Every structure is written in C-alpha cells, then in structure tokens.
Amino acid sequence: MSLSRFFRSTGVRFTLLYVVLYLLSNAILLGALYLTETARLDEDLRVRVDSRVESLVSQYRLGGVTALVDDIAMRTRNQIKLRTFYRLTDARGRLVAGSLPPFPKEESWRTARVESGKEGREPATVLLRTVHLAGGEWLTVGMEPVQHEAIDRLFASAGIGVLLATLLLGVSIGALLSTGFLRRVDRMTSAVEDIMRGHMDRRVESRRSGDELDRLAASLNAMLDRIDFLMTEMREVTNSVAHDLRTPLSRLRRRLEEARQASLGNADADRALDLAAVECEGVLDTFNAILRIAQVEGTASAASFGVVDLSELVATFDDAYRPLAEEEGRPFDVTPGEKIAVRGDRELLTQLVSNLLDNALKHTPPATPLRLALERQAGAVRLVVEDRGPGIPEAARKKVFDRFFRLEASRTAPGNGLGLSLVAAIARLHGANVALEDAAPGLRAVLTFRK
Amino acid sequence: MKILVVEDDGDTLSYVTRGLGQLGHTVDAVADGREGCDRAMRGIYDVIVLDRMLPELDGVSILKNIRVAGIKAPVLFLTAIDGINDRVAGLDAGADDYLVKPFAFSELAARVHALGRRPALTNVETVLKVADLEMDLRRHMVKRDGKVVELQPREFKLLEYLMRNAGQVVTRTMLLEHVWDFHFDPRTKIIETHMSRLRSKIESGTGVPLIHTVRGAGYSLHEPE
Numbered sequence A: 001m002s003l004s005r006f007f008r009s010t011g012v013r014f015t016l017l018y019v020v021l022y023l024l025s026n027a028i029l030l031g032a033l034y035l036t037e038t039a040r041l042d043e044d045l046r047v048r049v050d051s052r053v054e055s056l057v058s059q060y061r062l063g064g065v066t067a068l069v070d071d072i073a074m075r076t077r078n079q080i081k082l083r084t085f086y087r088l089t090d091a092r093g094r095l096v097a098g099s100l101p102p103f104p105k106e107e108s109w110r111t112a113r114v115e116s117g118k119e120g121r122e123p124a125t126v127l128l129r130t131v132h133l134a135g136g137e138w139l140t141v142g143m144e145p146v147q148h149e150a151i152d153r154l155f156a157s158a159g160i161g162v163l164l165a166t167l168l169l170g171v172s173i174g175a176l177l178s179t180g181f182l183r184r185v186d187r188m189t190s191a192v193e194d195i196m197r198g199h200m201d202r203r204v205e206s207r208r209s210g211d212e213l214d215r216l217a218a219s220l221n222a223m224l225d226r227i228d229f230l231m232t233e234m235r236e237v238t239n240s241v242a243h244d245l246r247t248p249l250s251r252l253r254r255r256l257e258e259a260r261q262a263s264l265g266n267a268d269a270d271r272a273l274d275l276a277a278v279e280c281e282g283v284l285d286t287f288n289a290i291l292r293i294a295q296v297e298g299t300a301s302a303a304s305f306g307v308v309d310l311s312e313l314v315a316t317f318d319d320a321y322r323p324l325a326e327e328e329g330r331p332f333d334v335t336p337g338e339k340i341a342v343r344g345d346r347e348l349l350t351q352l353v354s355n356l357l358d359n360a361l362k363h364t365p366p367a368t369p370l371r372l373a374l375e376r377q378a379g380a381v382r383l384v385v386e387d388r389g390p391g392i393p394e395a396a397r398k399k400v401f402d403r404f405f406r407l408e409a410s411r412t413a414p415g416n417g418l419g420l421s422l423v424a425a426i427a428r429l430h431g432a433n434v435a436l437e438d439a440a441p442g443l444r445a446v447l448t449f450r451k
Numbered sequence B: 001m002k003i004l005v006v007e008d009d010g011d012t013l014s015y016v017t018r019g020l021g022q023l024g025h026t027v028d029a030v031a032d033g034r035e036g037c038d039r040a041m042r043g044i045y046d047v048i049v050l051d052r053m054l055p056e057l058d059g060v061s062i063l064k065n066i067r068v069a070g071i072k073a074p075v076l077f078l079t080a081i082d083g084i085n086d087r088v089a090g091l092d093a094g095a096d097d098y099l100v101k102p103f104a105f106s107e108l109a110a111r112v113h114a115l116g117r118r119p120a121l122t123n124v125e126t127v128l129k130v131a132d133l134e135m136d137l138r139r140h141m142v143k144r145d146g147k148v149v150e151l152q153p154r155e156f157k158l159l160e161y162l163m164r165n166a167g168q169v170v171t172r173t174m175l176l177e178h179v180w181d182f183h184f185d186p187r188t189k190i191i192e193t194h195m196s197r198l199r200s201k202i203e204s205g206t207g208v209p210l211i212h213t214v215r216g217a218g219y220s221l222h223e224p225e
Helices: A003-008 A010-078 A146-196 A212-261 A267-298 A310-327 A346-363 A419-429 B010-022 B033-041 B059-068 B084-093 B105-116 B118-122 B153-164 B172-180 B190-203
Strands: A084-089 A095-098 A108-114 A124-132 A138-143 A306-309 A332-335 A341-344 A370-377 A380-387 A433-438 A443-450 B002-006 B026-030 B047-051 B075-080 B097-101 B127-130 B133-136 B141-144 B147-149 B169-171 B211-214 B218-221
Touching (some): A146 A212, A212 B105, A306 A346, A310 A332, A310 A370, A346 A419, B002 B033, B047 B059, B105 B169, B169 B172, B190 B211
Parallel strands (some): B075 B097
Antiparallel strands (some): A108 A124, A306 A341, B141 B147
C-alpha cells in the first residue's frame, strides 16, 4: 500500500482524528487542572509569606530590631527544606540582617530571581513581600514556591502518560474499526465490484444485526434482486417472442419455397419470392441467434466439456479462412502455438472464434491484415483475433457485447448485433475473459483462459 | 427410396412428406412416437427421419430401441436449436445425421439422399471415379484425365465428400459439418472460396465442369450430361 493510499483509508483517518481529539480534550483538562492547582499554590504561598511577615512584625513590636534580627538568624539557621529569604535594612538603608539584594523602598508584593546563597544551587524564583516597620526599617521576606516545581513535574509526567495512553487507545480502536466495521464495508465493496463484473447472482453479506450497514446491505440486495428480476423478465420476453414466432416464420418460409417451386415462369414474381425468402431467413437467423445465446447462458454446468485442443482449432481456422483472406488480398497471420488445450465445449469455442473472425472480415475493408494467434502468457492461455481496420471507439467497446448493439458505422453491414453477445456468453460459460483492445490501428479481441 | 418420417408437428410432416413424394420417394408419415417405433421395427425403410420431441415415445428412445433390434437403416435426427445436447444424445443413440429445425426442404432432401446412398459406401472402396476424375484413397492421389492434380489436404477431403455423394446435392452446411466439423453457418464465403479453388484445380484445361452449383441448395458433382 502506498503512503497516500494508507492515509486515505478510512480506518487510518478515523484513528488519527480520534487520537487528535482525545489528545486535545486531555490537554484542556490537564491545563485547567494545572491552572487551578497553581493558583491554589500561589494563594497558599502568599498566605505563608503573609503569616511569616506578621510573626516577624509582632517580634519587632515586642523586642525591637534586636529581637527581629535574632529571630531572622534563628529561622535562617533552622530552615531545612522550604527556604525563606530575608532582608532587613535600618531607616538609613543599611543592611542589618538577611541575604536578599536591595529592593525599592515601598510596601509591595513582587517576584524576583535571587541567588540562593549556597554553592551549586540554581537561583530561585521567589515571592517577596516588603513592609515598612514602625521605626523606619524595611523588612522583605521571600519564599520559594517549592511545590510549584513538584506540580510541574507531576503534570509533565501525567501529560506523557496521557499521550502514550491516547496513542495506544487510538491505534487499538482504529485497528478494531478496520477489522470490524470497515472490513464489512470493504467486503460490500468487493461484492458490488463482483456484480459489476457480471456475477449478477452475488449478494452483499448481511449480519442481521440491524445496524446501519446491515440496512444498507439489505437495500442493496433488494435493489439487485429487482434489477435481476427485470433483466430476467426482459430476456425471457425476448426469448419467448423468438421462440413463439419461429414456427409461423418457418411456415412462412416453407410457403415461399413452395410458391417458388410452383413458379409459373414469371421472372419478377420469382425474384420477389427469392427476396422474401432471404428476408425470412434473416429473421429466423436472428431468432435462432437469440435462442442460442439463451441456451448458452442457461447452461449452468460444464456437462458438455472436454479437452479442446485450441492449437488444432486455430489450425482449422487457418485452413478454412485462408482462401477467403487471400481472395480479399488480406495478409492472414496465424500462430496456432503447440498443443495448447483447455477444458471446454469444442463446438461453442469454434463458434466463438468464427464469430470474432467473421466480425473482423465484415467490418474491415478488403486487404486489411488479420491475425489469429494462440499464446501462453503467465499461466494463462490467450487467443487473439486482431485486425488493422478502423477499430472501435473506446466508449463503445463494452457496449458491443450487448444484445442488438450495432455501431453506427456498421448498421448497413449484414448482421444482427448478436455475434459478440454470443461470444461473451460462451466466454462466460468457460470462465474465460473476453476483452476488446485498441490494436493501434485496429481492433484486438483477446480471450483469456486462466489456469 | 422408402422413407419413414416420424414428426408430431402436422405442418412439417405434411410438408416433408409431400416434398419427398414429389421427388419420387415412397413416404410413410407418422405423428406418434409409439407407432413410429413399431413401423421402424419392420426394417423396410431405406431412410428414417426422426424428430427429437414426440408424444408417447421420444426420438432418442425409438433410436435406441431400433438399434438394439438390429435395424441398420440410416436415421436423420431432427432437433430444435435450443437443444444443443439433443444432437449429441441423438448421435450417441445411433443417428447418422442430424438437422436443426427449422430447416429448408432442400437441406432435408440433400441429407436424406446422402443417407440413402450410404450402404454402398460401407463397401471398402479404394478408388472413387466420376467421369475422368479419379481419387485413389489409399495413395491419397487425384487424377483428372490421367494427369495428377495436386490438392491441399482439406481440398482432398472436400473433393472426397463430393465424390462419395456424386450425383447428389450436398448443401453448404453438410460440407461445413463433414469437411471442417463446423456445426453452425458462418455467414462468410468460406465454402465458396474453397469450392472455386477446387474447381480451378480439377477443371483447369479440360473445359468440362464436374462440380455444379445448385441454385439455392448447394453443390453437386456429376458427369457432364
């Protein structure tokens, strides 16, 4: 499968869409959680800074600057994990205690990056509060939001986990879809394609589960039944018309024959009778051809099948048609191959080849070269009838197999438009494929027997 | 010739009977299978024309019965176009020739005549002779007026069939069946072209035609009258 076809497959598209949507919704959820959690932590930190400031201020109120300095020193010494930074300056701005750098002298909240004061540690981002004490001193307290880092790490690992889980889930759901639902769609498609290839008895599978696909399958099958019914009915009408009119027609021909035999020697009357007999013969031929096709189409089993030596058959045609080809000045190239045989009905295959050759003779001008060849190709046997005539336009190449279809160019030529229909019916009976190709210039009819 | 016609379609039966009668044959016409079988068993006919579909007893059964009873009279089997297997069944049961309905009377007459001549052919003939045309079947050689005529294998077969039925009319379909094994009529002039080649080979120089075209029926090879 090429890459572009891979991405065009519905299964892959569903999977990708699913993964993207799931990732998006998880990202929104995680983001919202992260925001509320950090807001809560911010608030928490602010409360803790506040309460530290307040306890220091009350120390100052009780014991003045000295008590405050002692308190700060004690706290700095004792702190283990959660680090708090201080700066105390006297009214003249000289540093009395703490390690923080100077800040503008105003009561405020701010965040700043500060050196941690210990070797080998990263500068820390801290939340700071500065207050103006009663004696004119400035006190700044800063706390590191240690829990923020933990939360960031937590959300990062949760994000990766969710990403992996989503991918896993998405791919497995995609696979499930492809193997289940979509495979059913695939099977329906292949059934429909089969029907289009002429297997009119194929039907789309249905699971009787009543889901949308089943309803579609049921509708398709009902439609096919209807088409089948109409086609059969039309064919039966044609066949029974052909069958029923044959008896009166053969009587008519008989009467004409009798009238001709009882001729009174009137040349005009004789000619009219002869022409009438020829017309009658033509109609009978058409009816016989219809019935012959019906008979071949109605033959289900291969009861009459035997081994048919196609090489010998082709040689017979070489022999039978060569004088005719030579008389018309046509080069006639025949390749019978060697002992190429298939299973089939010899008489029907003879008729098939004859119809193809007759068509080539009838629809190409004299002196047009003809080729009849039998060849083996990749495990298949190909029988080719080719001419260098005007060919058939691509659009009409399928239609010429339809009953009574005749090309505009050949309407005046003798024939009934049934020759290729019989060819198609005989090919179908033999499980062979018949195709018309452009021989550039000319027409190539290829009959392929698969092994 | 004495001919038995067993056919249930009254129109066809009277038409065939009348036609064969006009050609000077004695014809017994029967429309019922059982009676047809009884008549055929008498063994007095030169040719039997037998329809496939008959009331009481069908054509194939009659054939089997009379062959078992040792009746060797040649049988022309009539079949319908939509019964391709009927022909095979008929030939298997012992028919000598078949004809698909509807047919032209000339076709039926030609085949009945060809069948009527058959007993003579069962003698092992090695040389066929018509006027100054000679065919040596063993040496595969044809001479006209003592001079060897070179023929293609299929032309030889064609001429052999004409000579075996010398004096009779052979139709296009009979030639297609016996010479090429084509059991249908390609609407092309393959017979005509083969025939004109054969004619030019055996009639060149002599000026006396032996192969005659019979209008609306076929060909006949016979001595100049």
